[in-house]
Amino acid sequence: MAEFDVIIIGGGPGGYVCAIRCAQLGLKTACVEGRGSLGGTCLNVGCIPSKALLHATHELHEVHENFEKMGLMGAKVKVDWAKMQSYKQDVIDGNTKGIEFLFKKNKVTYLQGWGSIPAPGQVKVGDEVHTARNIVIATGSESSGLPGIEIDEQTVVTSTGALSLAKVPKSMVVIGAGVIGLELGSVYARLGAEVTVVEYLDAITPGMDGEVAKGLQRILSKQGLKFVLGAAVQGVDKAKGKNTVRYTLRKDESAHAIEAEVVLVATGRKPFTKGLGLEALGVEMLPRGQVKTDSHWATTVPGLYAIGDAIVGPMLAHKAEDEGMAVAEVIAGKHGHVNYDVIPGVIYTTPEVACVGKTEETLKQEGRAYKVGKFSFMGNGRAKAVFQAEGFVKILADAATDRVLGAHIIGPSAGDMIHEICVAMEFGASAQDIALTCHAHPTYSEAVREAALACGDGAIHA
Secondary structure (H helix, E strand, C coil): CCEEEEEEECCCHHHHHHHHHHHHCCCCEEEEECCCCCCHHHHHHCHHHHHHHHHHHHHHHHHHHCCHHHCCCCCCCCCCHHHHHHHHHHHHHHHHHHHHHHHHHHCCEEEECCEECCCCCEEEECCEEEEEEEEEECCCEEECCCCCCCCCCCCEECHHHHCCCCCCCCEEEEECCCHHHHHHHHHHHHCCCEEEEEECCCCCCCCCCHHHHHHHHHHHHHCCCEEEECEEEEEEEEECCEEEEEEEECCCCCEEEEEECEEEECCCEEECCCCCCHHHHCCCECCCCCECCCCCCECCCCCEEECHHHCCCCCCHHHHHHHHHHHHHHHCCCCCCCCCCCCCEEECCCCEEEEEECCHHHHHHHCCCEEEEEEEHHHCHHHHHCCCCCCEEEEEEECCCCEEEEEEEEECCHHHHHHHHHHHHHCCCEHHHHHCCCCCCCCCCHHHHHHHHHCCCCCCCC
8 A cells, every 4th residue: 555645547648647747746646557558548549559550551642642743653562551550559669668768757656457446535456555635537538339339349440449450441431520530531541441431410520610621521532532421320230241331311311321341430439437436436427427527627526636538628638638737736736727728629631630719610609700811722832842732721810809719720730730820829819920920931831821911911822
């Protein structure tokens, strides 16, 4: 039995970041993780391995589609799926071992095993009970399925199974046109699979700026993905090595079916809190399975906090990291803060999609007067040079004050460029502030400046 100032349950992005920051603030800290490796879903079966496959298959696309255009001649590259999987695992291992090193460096105790909370101030790991003045729940989330669909992680898979298929399928149906479905659908489309995305709503990427969603769907369609929108999936039937996805179109209730070797169920995620003993503790939960917290991430049980996917808010690793650092500050007696209005979202397809702040749709709903500055990557020399001139930058600014309210980018390196807007919004900058800032040439980020100029007198290269 060991005594700690803080025990964090969960070693994902929220948990391990929280643990390191707690230790940096002088708190005796332990982190509990039962997976066998640190990093949570993100590093083991989520963000990192999916980016490895997205990178590998993007390079494959470049070889097949663009190398000859640049004078790079030679035989077409073939895919060694086993070697690509090995590369993916090397990426995972390098990152997870890096966190173990950071724990040792910062003197965080790593408790391996599944944790539960038998009583306030106590965490049980295996047969041992440890005490802590503060406990942080950072247990993340798990894939949420659909009624009537049996997941076997072989041919009917979640994102976890989709990352480690035995072979590249000839056909795949993706149920759900959100971030996970589009990213993994892109991977297998580049590898040669016939990919069909079935979505319940009438547009892809729910909640995203409507103009960006339409633009992304158009581009992905050109890349070979097929879309069936407004479709309610009824079930999946397995027979003779094939899966049949049954669905009805919401507009007329007509019944349809499509066959595929593999079905990816990408209908979102739900908080993972089972086994913690929260009900017995009297922790108040919300209807959708999230832990209820106040503005300081405290639960209804004194000394017990919760962050990340286990609580309300976007299920994003960087949101969990921000909350992990903030709750560490709170526990250490300082002021923890997360600006939930400036949390970027990224889809790592090609082109990438990134957004932060308000969409046009939300501004219209709020009745807020705004102006739009937009610039196409067709006017960006660097983007044209690398065959990525599709897409645009759109900045939304207050009509009266010019203050930046949001931005939406579809184009090369969008996930990196969005942070210029994030910093601007954190400082309350105007579109003119961005427009008057010198941007290096030739870079993709010049498109951001041009969009900012378009909020005023007009872009230069449009």
